[in-house]
Amino acid sequence: MAMAEATSIHAPEKVEKSKGYWSGVGHRLVRDPLTMFCLAVIAALILSAVFAPYLGLADPYKGSMIARLKPIGAPGYPLGTDEQGRDMLARLIYGGRLTLFIGLMPVVIAFFAGSILGITAGYVGGLTNTIIMRTVDVFFAFPSVLLAIAISGALGAGIVNSLVSLTIVFIPPITRVAEAVTSGVRKLDYIDAARASGASAWTVIRVHVIGNVLSPIFVYATSLTSVCMILAAGLSFLGIGVRPPEPEWGLMLNTLRSVIYVNPWLSALPGVMIFVTSLCLNLLSDGLRSAMNVRD
Amino acid sequence: MTKLLEMKNLNVRFKGKRTVHAINDVSLSMEQGETLALLGESGSGKSVTLKTLLGLLPPKRSEIDGSIHVNGTDIMSLRGKALQRYRGGEVSMVFQEPALALDPVYTVGHQIAESVMRHKGVNKAEAMSTALDMLDRVRIPSANRRLHNYPHELSGGMRQRVMIALALACRPRLLLADEPTTALDATVQIQILLLLRELQKEFGMGVIFVTHDIGVAVEISERIAVMYAGQVVEEGTTHEIIRDARHPYTQGLLAANLHDVARGERLNAIPGAPPALEVRPDSCPFAPRCPVAMPECAAGLPPLHLPSDRRRVACLRAAQPLAAE
Numbered sequence: 001m002a003m004a005e006a007t008s009i010h011a012p013e014k015v016e017k018s019k020g021y022w023s024g025v026g027h028r029l030v031r032d033p034l035t036m037f038c039l040a041v042i043a044a045l046i047l048s049a050v051f052a053p054y055l056g057l058a059d060p061y062k063g064s065m066i067a068r069l070k071p072i073g074a075p076g077y078p079l080g081t082d083e084q085g086r087d088m089l090a091r092l093i094y095g096g097r098l099t100l101f102i103g104l105m106p107v108v109i110a111f112f113a114g115s116i117l118g119i120t121a122g123y124v125g126g127l128t129n130t131i132i133m134r135t136v137d138v139f140f141a142f143p144s145v146l147l148a149i150a151i152s153g154a155l156g157a158g159i160v161n162s163l164v165s166l167t168i169v170f171i172p173p174i175t176r177v178a179e180a181v182t183s184g185v186r187k188l189d190y191i192d193a194a195r196a197s198g199a200s201a202w203t204v205i206r207v208h209v210i211g212n213v214l215s216p217i218f219v220y221a222t223s224l225t226s227v228c229m230i231l232a233a234g235l236s237f238l239g240i241g242v243r244p245p246e247p248e249w250g251l252m253l254n255t256l257r258s259v260i261y262v263n264p265w266l267s268a269l270p271g272v273m274i275f276v277t278s279l280c281l282n283l284l285s286d287g288l289r290s291a292m293n294v295r296d
Numbered sequence: 297m298t299k300l301l302e303m304k305n306l307n308v309r310f311k312g313k314r315t316v317h318a319i320n321d322v323s324l325s326m327e328q329g330e331t332l333a334l335l336g337e338s339g340s341g342k343s344v345t346l347k348t349l350l351g352l353l354p355p356k357r358s359e360i361d362g363s364i365h366v367n368g369t370d371i372m373s374l375r376g377k378a379l380q381r382y383r384g385g386e387v388s389m390v391f392q393e394p395a396l397a398l399d400p401v402y403t404v405g406h407q408i409a410e411s412v413m414r415h416k417g418v419n420k421a422e423a424m425s426t427a428l429d430m431l432d433r434v435r436i437p438s439a440n441r442r443l444h445n446y447p448h449e450l451s452g453g454m455r456q457r458v459m460i461a462l463a464l465a466c467r468p469r470l471l472l473a474d475e476p477t478t479a480l481d482a483t484v485q486i487q488i489l490l491l492l493r494e495l496q497k498e499f500g501m502g503v504i505f506v507t508h509d510i511g512v513a514v515e516i517s518e519r520i521a522v523m524y525a526g527q528v529v530e531e532g533t534t535h536e537i538i539r540d541a542r543h544p545y546t547q548g549l550l551a552a553n554l555h556d557v558a559r560g561e562r563l564n565a566i567p568g569a570p571p572a573l574e575v576r577p578d579s580c581p582f583a584p585r586c587p588v589a590m591p592e593c594a595a596g597l598p599p600l601h602l603p604s605d606r607r608r609v610a611c612l613r614a615a616q617p618l619a620a621e
Contacts, residue, residue: 126356189396196350197411197462198384207410211401 028291035287038280045277049096058087060094060247069263080266082252083259088266092273095247100277102159102241102248103229106166111221114171115214118178123186123209133179139172148231152240162241166231170224177220181213215292222285226278233274249273298368300470300502301326301349306362308344308353308526317573318344320526322362325606326519328469331496331503333513333534335549336523339570342506345523346472349504350383367469385415388463389472393479394455398447404431404458405443408465415466430461433498434491453484457491464495470502477512489515510549514538519606522546525571525581532607542601542609544586580611588613 029035048055064085072080072088079088121132139147151165185191186209194208233250235241242248244255249270256267301324308319319341326332334342347353348360351371364371366387374382391397399407408430409423416423424443431439434457447455456476463471473492477485493516496503507513513520514534521531522545530543541547548566568585571577580586583593592612601614 189391189393190399192352193389193391193397193459193462194399195352196383196389197466198380198382198414199411200380203414207402208399211399215401 025291029287032287032291035284035291038283038287041276041280042284045096046100048093049100052090052093052097055093057090057093060086060090061245062086069259069266071263072265072269079269080263082256082266088269091247091252092249092269095249095252095270096273098159098242098246098248099229099233099250099274102162102166102232103277104225105163106170106232107221107225107228109167110170110174110224111217113167114174114221115178115217117171118175118180118217119182119205119209119213121175122179122182122213123205125183125186129179129183132175136172136175139168140176144169144173144227145231145234148235149238149240152235157240157243159242162232162235165235166228169231170228173224174217174221178213178217181216182209185209185212219285219289219292222288223282225285226281229274229278229281233270299325299365300328300330300367301504302363302365303349304363306345306348306364307360308341308348309359311357311359314574317576318526319348320573320576322523322526322528324521324528324531326470326502326504329496329500329502330519331493331505331517333517333520334504334506334523335508335510335513335520337508337570339573340523341526342508342523343474344526346389346474346504346506349472350387350389351379381415384411384463384468385466386468387470387472388466388468389474390456390459390463390476392475394452394459395447395479397459398455398462400447403444403446404450404462408458408462411462412465426465427461430465431458433464433495434458434461436461452480453487456480456484456488460488460492460495464499464501467499468501470504471496473503473505475506475508478507478509485512492516510553522549525577526573527577527581527610528608529582529610530608536607542603542614543582543611544588544613545582548585548587 029039064081067077067081067085069083069085070077070081072078074080077087077089079092082088082091117132117136121129142150148162148165148169151168152162155161155165191204191208194204199207232241233248233253236248236250237254239254242251244251252270253267253274256270260267303322303324306319306322307317310316310318322341322345324332324345334345336342344353349364349366349371351374353360360372362372366382369382369386371379371382398404402410405424405427408427409420412418412423412426413420416426418426428439428443431442436442436454436457442450442454442458447458450458456479459476476492477488480488489512492503492505503516505513505516517534519532520534520537521528522537522543523529524545530537530541530546532540537546538550541550545566548564551564552566553564566585571581571584577597579596580589580593580598583589586593590612598610598612601609601611603609603614
């Protein structure tokens with residue numbers, strides 16, 4: 001055949017280096033200005049929280065009886081002071097440490113735990129699936145806020161307890177999503193094709209199942225971070241999360257609630273921080289979703 | 297020389313809410329480098345036969361008995377590592393729908409290289425150059441660029457070429473092709489058929505080609521086995537099947553084509569539908585649809601009539617001179 005001859009004189013070329021999946025994702029992210037802006041805001045919040053002691057801020061714990069409830073823009077206090085005369089700017093930035101930690105850690109832990117549970121349930125199926133999914137279903141009987149409050153209330157106030165309770169709240173929905181995408185993927189031909197080409201069960205799971213289900217689970221988990229932050233702030237607001245005098249946005253919102261008629265702008269500040277962070281996380285998760293989709 | 301494939305009295309039953317007797321007493325044999333077409337309509341057990349050959353059926357829900365030897369190895373006893381070496385190394389498979397059989401999140405080069413690394417134990421760079429060589433061999437233009445494409449970036453015909461490259465990358469002795477041209481449009485079908493035929497000669501491998509299209513079977517294969525209701529009802533060389541079909545079902549399939557039919561005339565179809573295989577057939581399964589059925593047909597399974605070497609027909613009438621229809 002003519003075609004066969006044409007290819008037989010075809011000299012073997014050198015293989016080019018593949019660009020890889022993540023560089024493609026990065027490339028698409030960079031071209032999305034809104035997502036990049038949100039990423040910058042989140043990065044700034046995280047960096048300022050991490051490096052708060054080096055920013056030359058006032059002591060967030062030190063109050064002053066004479067400098068209470070200074071308005072925003074007062075000399076020496078760019079964002080004013082709270083009801084005990086503590087510098088609001090310092091407290092907001094230091095508050096980011098705890099708030100972001102409590103807002104992100106449960107989702108990270110729940111992402112791993114939920115993915116393992118969900119992928120196992122989805123891939124193994126049968127009785128294993130029934131046991132895992134029915135157990136998870138029990139948690140769906142309660143609204144997530146109530147569940148977090150109930151667990152926190154039972155465990156008592158404190159940072160570790162709110163981490164634990166929030167993690168427990170987020171494992172079921174992530175497991176659900178992981179199970180759904182995995183059992184969808186499991187039935188597809190390429191899983192059979194991989195087995196037909198000699199892949200072991202472990203390779204099939206590691207390469208073909210996880211490769212296909214991880215990005216939807218990851219995107220779902222990022223969308224939960226904003227919910228988690230709000231829940232964490234809510235727990236502190238109710239007094240079953242972080243205890244005073246620790247700076248934490250939810251807790252600050254709670255204590256400043258009493259001065260809302262005296263200085264409404266001041267009491268809104270922690271709320272603004274929560275709002276901005278969770279909005280940026282949501283938009284970032286949307287941007288990631290479209291950047292991680294190779295198919296279109 | 298050992299036979300490439302020796303399948304004896306294979307039976308496959310699927311259990312579950314209802315039992316399905318998918319394969320009933322199928323025996324097949326193939327010499328090295330031979331091309332066999334499994335011909336039959338949907339549900340006749342063609343794909344199940346292929347999946348059994350690779351051990352891909354769900355172990356909990358299927359009961360398999362009989363024996364299958366590939367190159368002298370009993371594949372029913374293969375487990376673990378040996379089974380993984382056999383799949384893809386000795387026997388590999390081209391699937392019907394290339395869009396679904398390629399993993400969407402990896403580039404095609406990566407997928408071929410993965411299989412090569414698994415079987416040949418070479419490093420990534422070597423595996424990639426094997427992948428490149430394979431893409432060249434399946435006549436993909438500018439293979440070096442295609443290597444880094446994702447499956448969704450390729451056309452249907454191109455994807456099927458990649459699928460073939462993937463299946464052949466480890467030089468299997470037997471290639472199973474499960475209706476590889478069904479999902480493609482007619483012009484691409486011919487290209488893929490020609491390609492498979494060339495590669496089969498080039499690599500000297502045996503091919504089992506599953507199809508429901510008798511034209512495709514004739515085009516590609518040396519031998520044809522006609523399946524009906526999980527049984528092989530007739531087997532012979534392509535020439536014998538075309539020229540001298542003995543089983544009424546084969547005759548029906550040959551008659552049911554578009555050639556020589558005047559416009560407006562009804563096509564020559566076989567009436568009825570294949571039986572549900574909830575019980576194991578104990579008489580000729582084709583008898584209810586057979587135009588030349590006799591009362592004896594319902595009495596028991598028809599004996600195999602063997603007119604010549606490696607030719608067989610499961611029909612009572614096969615021994616008799618053909619009745620004019």
